Amino acid sequence: MPITQPLHSLRALLTAICLCLCLAPCLAWGQEDDETMGLFSAWQVSSSTASRSSKPLSQTAENVTIITNSEIEALNAHTLADVLASVPGIQVASLGGPGSTAFTTIQSSSAFHTLVLLDGAPINNSDNFTDVALIPARIIERIEIVKGAASSAWGQALGGVINIITKTPEPGRTIGGSASASLGERTTADTGAELSGTTGRLGYYLSGGYLGSNGLLPNRPLFSNNAYIKLTYDLPGRGQLWGTFLYTRASRGDNFSTLLDFKEEADLRYLYATLGLRRPLTERLDLEINTHYAGRDKNDYISSLSDQFPPSNQHFRDRTGGGSARIVWRGEQQLLVGGVEYEHEEFKGTDLTDQSSLYNKTRDRWGLFLNDTIKLGPVSLTPGGRFDTTSNGDQFSPSLGATWQLTDSTLLRAYTARGYSYSNKDANWSVQKIWTTQTGFESTAVPYLWLKGSFFRNMTWNVLDQRNLDSTIPEQRIALGAELEARTIPVYNTSLGAGYLFVDTTRTSDGSQVRAVARHTLQLALRYDDKTYRGILTGRHIWWNHVREPINFNGRYYGLVWDLHLGAMLIKRENSSLELFFSGHNLFNGAQYQDETQPNTPRWFEGGIKVRF
Numbered sequence: 001m002p003i004t005q006p007l008h009s010l011r012a013l014l015t016a017i018c019l020c021l022c023l024a025p026c027l028a029w030g031q032e033d034d035e036t037m038g039l040f041s042a043w044q045v046s047s048s049t050a051s052r053s054s055k056p057l058s059q060t061a062e063n064v065t066i067i068t069n070s071e072i073e074a075l076n077a078h079t080l081a082d083v084l085a086s087v088p089g090i091q092v093a094s095l096g097g098p099g100s101t102a103f104t105t106i107q108s109s110s111a112f113h114t115l116v117l118l119d120g121a122p123i124n125n126s127d128n129f130t131d132v133a134l135i136p137a138r139i140i141e142r143i144e145i146v147k148g149a150a151s152s153a154w155g156q157a158l159g160g161v162i163n164i165i166t167k168t169p170e171p172g173r174t175i176g177g178s179a180s181a182s183l184g185e186r187t188t189a190d191t192g193a194e195l196s197g198t199t200g201r202l203g204y205y206l207s208g209g210y211l212g213s214n215g216l217l218p219n220r221p222l223f224s225n226n227a228y229i230k231l232t233y234d235l236p237g238r239g240q241l242w243g244t245f246l247y248t249r250a251s252r253g254d255n256f257s258t259l260l261d262f263k264e265e266a267d268l269r270y271l272y273a274t275l276g277l278r279r280p281l282t283e284r285l286d287l288e289i290n291t292h293y294a295g296r297d298k299n300d301y302i303s304s305l306s307d308q309f310p311p312s313n314q315h316f317r318d319r320t321g322g323g324s325a326r327i328v329w330r331g332e333q334q335l336l337v338g339g340v341e342y343e344h345e346e347f348k349g350t351d352l353t354d355q356s357s358l359y360n361k362t363r364d365r366w367g368l369f370l371n372d373t374i375k376l377g378p379v380s381l382t383p384g385g386r387f388d389t390t391s392n393g394d395q396f397s398p399s400l401g402a403t404w405q406l407t408d409s410t411l412l413r414a415y416t417a418r419g420y421s422y423s424n425k426d427a428n429w430s431v432q433k434i435w436t437t438q439t440g441f442e443s444t445a446v447p448y449l450w451l452k453g454s455f456f457r458n459m460t461w462n463v464l465d466q467r468n469l470d471s472t473i474p475e476q477r478i479a480l481g482a483e484l485e486a487r488t489i490p491v492y493n494t495s496l497g498a499g500y501l502f503v504d505t506t507r508t509s510d511g512s513q514v515r516a517v518a519r520h521t522l523q524l525a526l527r528y529d530d531k532t533y534r535g536i537l538t539g540r541h542i543w544w545n546h547v548r549e550p551i552n553f554n555g556r557y558y559g560l561v562w563d564l565h566l567g568a569m570l571i572k573r574e575n576s577s578l579e580l581f582f583s584g585h586n587l588f589n590g591a592q593y594q595d596e597t598q599p600n601t602p603r604w605f606e607g608g609i610k611v612r613f
Contacts, residue, residue: 049144049163051371053328053337059380061401061415063454067143076565076583077137088499089483091518097216102133108503108518109159113421117163121274121292126318126347139228141167149419149436151397152384158421158434169203170196184606188213203232216601224250239279246272267299291323313352320345335373365390378405410443434460452485479505497525519545534567544594556591582607
């Protein structure tokens, strides 16, 4: 199969996007939906992830994307992985249907370079990987994504940060909540319930659910249960205590393949807990203290389909605990955030077949960080830095950014930073590093159109080839890329959206291209929402830049994978509603996968009901 074939189809798709966007202003003669006009002043929305304290995006130099709860609900999403698959600039490779293992990369970095946070607490495992497919979408209020190195604030975040901000107790009501259930092909089912309310100073949010399937791909079943609790207590005067608890248990089959002659059955148990205090010290000075704990257990049973090798049973145990304390000072034209962070990690692997030890390691990390935001009229400067010390050595991560409100409709951004991430535990946690430089803009200067663009250069070193298991020599890479997002003003409750990412990744040693790294990523969306009926048609295309040699992965990337999500509000009262929803996945059986042993799911359908009270 010639490599040029995906490029031909991609050019045709991009041409279609341009035509749609050019026609959009001609269509925009109807009434505009005032409620969705917030998109066109998005730089006034606040984000807390980039600098660890809330500030407007107009003062945020990093490339940040915010996903709201209404956008999550419009996708009829089961898990965090379903939501991330629709975000421009992000690639999600899933090994099956909802709840199956999903690898998430930001702007074509490694899936082991992305730091995932749950309400600001890290939940990555010992391989610096987070199973985003086991985090229920039901509990998410919003998602804040930093695309690019964020180590000056968060430590090991070479590729970026995904911060999951969970729902808070509903104020003004003693009890409220929702219940939902969906059923799809291969008995794919998702059921869950929520309760939320406030009584006196105490607030609570409770959620529980089940997600399961007999397997939308052969021999890839999933059966999982999850429970989430968030409690808050408003202190006398000002301030708040809070605690969270997330537990997930899942049993699933992954990586089944007659081509590889093995099957893997995994039993997973994940527990995440946090406890925090937020207290104003003065009118301008706030103190926040957080502690967190993560326990992850995985039993892997691996056997041969042809019985050519004996089965094995392996147990992996990860324990992570730590905390942070930070001081936030808010001046009239300045925001200063500084603090200290500690984390202790224990990793143990045992082959239960013969009781031999695979590894048994511990690691302690201390970090000091200081980030500043200085507003000088239309310009904001954001210097920052962090120092981390571990048994693997010391890391210094500086950053410097700036934003310029050029006009009322155009914002410019620039950012440069150094970042790092640890590789997996089996490589003795060698440190992989990056120096990133980004420039970008966000504008509504074109009538009826919101545009956002970013251009970046990432130099990474100490990188091992993830697809070559025999690779032991680290290499240095240069990634040059551009990301563009566009969305029209809603016309008659309808809008168009598109996102495109191009990344060219080469080795500095000989200038050769790095394969198995996404080169083209395309997202399309057609949205409709009149508050009674809603619908979103999404299309996505990822070209992973594979070749047949030297290893025949036989990846396929023809056309787009189209999904359709519909909803109808049958009853709506002040605090209650009844909604029916329907989703059709991969409507035209598109092929989008890196490896023939891990194809994407074919066309499948599901429908359900949701009651709020």
